Amino acid sequence: MVAHEEVPSRWPEVTWGRAGGPLAKLILGFAATPAGTWLSKNAAPLDCWLIRRSRGRFTLFGPIGATLLLLTHTGRKTGRRYTTPLLYLPDGKRLIIIGSNYGQDRQPNWAMNLRAHPDAQVTIAGHDIPVTATEILGTDRDTRYHELAEHLPIYRVFEKRAGHRVIPMFAITAREVPTHPNERGLR
Secondary structure, rough: OOOOOOOOOOOOOOOOOOOOOHHHHHHHHHHHHHHHHHHHHHHHHHHHHHHHOOOOOOOOOHHHHHOEEEEEEEEEOOOEEEEEEEEEEEEOOEEEOOOOOOOOOOOOHHHHHHHHHHEEEEEEEEEEEEEEEEEEEEEHHHHHHHHHHHOOOOOHHHHHHOOOOOEEEEEEOOOOOOOOHHHHHHH
């Protein structure tokens, strides 16, 4: 019998700060402005570094009580691996991620990459977990988006900025990865 890595029965739980608190409201209010969006977008590489360095204990977005993961995905054109910090919502055995791209008029690269290469990895609380992404479409997507906007109203701002672009959403599920080299096709 060949051993497999464990697929989590529950996702690691990690939050920082206090969601809905006065500091969170102030930061999210600023993040909804053009200057706040610029700062958030340009701080993303620093946040990736901080999350990795602290093994998931700290993030720049800590004061808002955000649930944050690092998504490592494969470039659809280059085949290179990229890492992007994203907010997520737990949904039972899956996680929901949103391709708002801060409300810009184009899709985020990571969303286009997941469509081409749905197998990826998420890092949560220092745990690296192999995953598969499935795009959420139609009424399920609309329902989930409105639930998200209730939880994080900044997504209403992003939706308005995006205009006619439909903001994509993905369900992330953990997958088993063989630990034996022959099962990976490495003969």
